[in-house]
Amino acid sequence: MRVRDLVGEAVAGVLARPVRSALTTLGTVLGITTLVVTLGVAATAGNQIVGRFDELVATAITVEVPESTGTPLVTWDAVERLTRLRGVESAAAVAEPEEGESLPVRANDLVDPTRVTTRSLTVLAATTGLPEAARGRMVRGRFYDSGHVRRGDRVAVIGDEAARMLGITRLDRAPAVFVGKHAYTVIGVLGDLRRERSLSTAVIVPPTAGRRFGLRDVTRVLVNTGLGAADLIAGQAPTALSPGNGDMLQVITPPSPTRARDGAQDDVDALFLILGLVSLVVGAVGIANVTLVTVMERVPEIGLRRSLGAARRHIAAQFLLESTLIGLTGGVIGTALGVVAVVAISAVKQWTPLLDVRLAVAAPVAGALVGLLAGLHPALRASRMEPVDALR
Template sequence: MTVRARGTSPSRPVDGEVSSTRRRGGGGRRGRPGRLGPLGRLGRLGRRRRPDRPWTDPRDLWSESLAGVLARPVRSVLTTLGTVLGIGTLVVTIGVAATAANQIVGRFDALTATSVSVVVPTPPPGSLDPPLVRWRGVDAVRRLAGVESVAALSDSENTSNIQVKANDVVAPGTVSGQTLSIVAAEATLPAAVRGTMTTGRFFDAGDIERHERVAVLGDQAARLLGIGDVRDAPAVFFNGQSFTVVGVLGGFRREQRLSASVILPPTTAADRVGLKEVTRVLVNTSLGAAAQVARQAPIALAPGHGESLTVLAPPDLSRARKGVEGDVDGLFLVLGLVSLVVGAIGIANVTLVTVMERVGEIGLRRALGASRRQVAAQFLAESTTIGLLGGVVGAALGVAVVVGVAGVRQWTPVLDPRLALGAPVTGALVGLVAGLYPSLRAARMEPVDALRAPS
């Protein structure tokens, strides 16, 4: 006797089992597959291909973002204005800084970068050694390549404070004299100090050769002594001697201290004051030749003893230019960055307000099948568009302001093309960063809650 459970049939196996005849290949319907239980059916459904996720054409995304920007033109303009001010300020500050730095360095090149000074040590008192540099030895420097003008000077501590008077008459209530410096110089001194004769003339080679008792006053010394015209051959008096003033030298662009000095010919200074040895040599070079002249001048002035001379040469122009530009750029760059941050905050604020006003639209998009990523991309595209437009307009206005300022100041405008071309990209990046939080907040909205929210 065969015993079986109630409700079962020998011809139908329990659900979830495969018939023994099916496993052995015989009995029942030949070739009929066994039945799968619920777990088998779920496994088959799990292996089915998922439908493709919805995808948005970038052109449609761009057109929708542009339509969203143009839907509220006044608000979009005001929002873009923040980026325009930020980008424009950035372009203006960097452009004006570069232009001003170029102007500063240009003046530095013209005045300082072509000036070389050679200091000659004074021999100790009572020394029998010949002087390192003679007055006629300066001609060797004039023959160097790149040299434009040279002049030798002689001064000392004993002649730095001499009581000089414009007349030899002592009158009650009048100033008896002024304390001035007495120096000796070559006839080429006006060109070496880049000065001009305001009145009269400078002594020449004939005056030097004849040991004439003539003098040239610096413009400040002439004002202190009350001498404004030399047509009447005024005289100055010091150390009990008189010297005829033949001219007044002014406009010093080098050695401004000579403006308060009495300048004598070398021969006259050696005879009357005791200034015999050359103590300094002033050299003016063409632009770019200062370094070479600074190396060659000591050898030309004192062959074999060039290391005893001290050369004062300008610093390297490339380093000076970079230093000036770096300082000016760093000073003005902060203002541009602050304005740019303010513009970014404005875009973020307005984009967040727009998200709150378009809650119903967001819910409808989600209900129609739009994904969170598509909603976030929509608002990111709008904020990026606003930043891009602000960057383009700000860059154009900034370039115009830089050119205008340079034109008014008669400067040469200096603009980096990468700055003008990179400004719109910078504006787009600012808009992209500013729209991150509002777009994420829009993407996190649930369709049901968004549709129920009051519009």
């Protein structure tokens, strides 16, 4: 039996019952579509997650400044030199108290024994670029500027949680907070922090005012860089902040996202791959069942072919090729639908779709392989039929 004849008989067998063949192909279509969609969406979503991770983590640098007994290692105006470096988007110097040290803060000078009016909050001094460096925004009011710092004004900015605890809900009446015996006018509330969330419960004052609480020297510098500039700025920041003493500063750089990305990507791919394979197995079972039913219905045809000289291998090859054609057709249609679905989902989510060319080529082959394996048992059963028994 020539290959040409074998292919013709297989195609004729598939087209003889078009509705049944279409329903059988539908199982493979759903399985391959699910496989392509899950792997494509997993890759696209993983890339989106890594992009967000790069934006929020891989661009944040912290410079720790050790305590100095003599001249400060980093002066308050050193941040201006740092911001001139190419790749630095924002930076701020901060003077923090020692670990766990807080000061009593109250919103008014009235002592009410029936209410808790005094809170222990962290008081720190910072330069004017703190909101951008902390990746936050002023939810009310504004941050103090260089004029407040130069004049030594008694102004303060508080975190949104600190404002809630102190009961400050509006700033139009120039509310004040009392830190010890000193009153400071609250001109803004800082919130929506994506970095340094501890600032939400802090009272922030200008460097000139922070000296009253022992906050004289810079203890930390927060730096935000552009994507890809973190390593470069990490090497240049110590020299810009403290020329000649840069080796004494400790630079904390963000960890490389490669390992975290690969781990998350592998986990997501494995999960979706299992879901896709389950759908593919369901399609394979459907092909096997329908092919087996087809074999039982075509017993007289098999007996006639055997009596006219068809060998066992010819019968087996015909049914195997029919099931393979069904699987291949379902694989091609499922791959096309899966690619369209991935692009559509990415367009709705405003993502950049990631589609592996190897997946688009391998998916139809996988469909054909599923059809081949699904038709193996029915084909062997058909080839074992004896001509006399089949004709009877």
